[in-house]
Amino acid sequence: MVRIGYTMMTEQAGPRELVGHLVAAERAGFDFSVTSDHSFPWLEAQGHAPYAWSVLGAAAQATSRIPLMTYVTCPTFRYHPAVVAQKAATMQLLSGGRFRLGLGSGENLNEHVVGAGWPAAHVRLEMLEEAVDIIRSLFGGGYVSHHGTHFDVENARLWDLPDDPPPIGIAASGDRSCAIAGTRGDLLIATEPKRELLSAFDAHGGAGKPRVGQLPVSYDPDHDAAVARAHEQFRWALGGWKVNAELPGPASFTQATQHTRPQDVADAIPCGDDVDTFVDAVRPYAEAGFDEIALVQIGGDQQDSFLAWSETKLLPVLRKL
Template identity: 60%
Template structure:
């Protein structure tokens, strides 16, 4: 049975609103909740970027059932991996074991703020692989001293750990990243319904003698009772989405995202993102992930405007349809 999640989009809502949405999402029946971890929104029109870890700490106390997850944190430039491990362990304790640490190679948009250079993709993957080893060791309770190619750790130890180690999920986008990260992580993260990616991940895990894992996807929608209003909102706040990962990972500012997406039309957005009141269209879009082998799919409802109405009016019947279809 596929699990369906709700996305806490830190780029489009303030922290207090996000905690309230998290409570409502648990009440209406979502299985898990994921939070983005950004320093910037992609576009100025989104208006927000609160600190994901403070938010998740509050959500851990405001909820009691849903699994929580970062989707995803970059543990290499803005954060040192030893500090990410400490944050993850603390959240694991606060949530009583409901937290999964989602990790990725990052975006220049969020990492450039600490004044370090933005590495090329190959180096970013090397850094992520090393960070995973550091985080894994610390979450397992090790006292760690590490001198690697990219990071140093001196006599680190985590003093507050959950009863069971926090599991790690890693974002991948192709064969090279699958081969590198499948043996190092517990679960796969991807934002496209690519069956080949899932099967390659599972094959790499099997070859390494490791158990099958979850495949956790994410899909944006823009539900509204008025389709034209939904399309306008999706275009205003999410037109960057179709630029693709190689572009999105390297643009440094909201101004760059605005310039890169200036020729994206509302119809372009509506052709790739379900917009309006038709829940069956959402189910059809999500079914691509289910058919590709994803075990978990998180829904992004675009825009703060109308978010509570989505949770109050559309979320429960949408979940009913999704579960019936899966």
């Protein structure tokens, strides 16, 4: 049986609202949660980008059961890996062991704000590997010094360290990132139901480790309203990772998606309130071998109705997959 998760999408709601939504998601019976970590929304229509780690800290105190995870944090530009290690260890303590640290190589959209440039993908993956090693070392306890290709750490230590450090998930979209996930991660994170990603993950040591997917949905009893909202706020998702990781801001995403039609979005994202349509969208993840699938309800002001519908209609059916 797959586990169904809820996404706190920080690009579409403010911090207090996000925490309130997660409390409702826990009450509705979602199995876990994930949280995006951005400094910009993809499109101005989304309209938000609060600091994810403050939201997570508040969410840890407002909930009691539901697991939490970054989906994903980039530990190489805005945040130094030593700082990420401290934040993650603190979150594990605050949440009582419910936190998982999801990491990825980042998007120009968010990381450009520190003015460090945006290197080629292979360099970003090198940086991710080195960052994960630093975080692992700090999770191991004691003082850590590191002088590597991309990062320096001088006599660092985590003074508040949980007995069980948070598991590390690695976002993967190709062979190289799958190899990093398999060799350095405790779980794999992906946004596409591609069986080949899981095969590559397994081939590099990932066999038996959890794999978490994510799927945008647009629930609304009015199908046309659901499609319009998905087009307005989530058409960027059709661009693919290789494009989306490179664009520097919402204006670029607006221009890149100017010819994307509502029907294009409706073909890719389940819209409306037909349970079978949503189940059919989730099924490829389960069939590919994903253990956990996090849903993203599009629209910050549309969470309450989605959660109520999910509790009574959607979740009971999805759990049969």
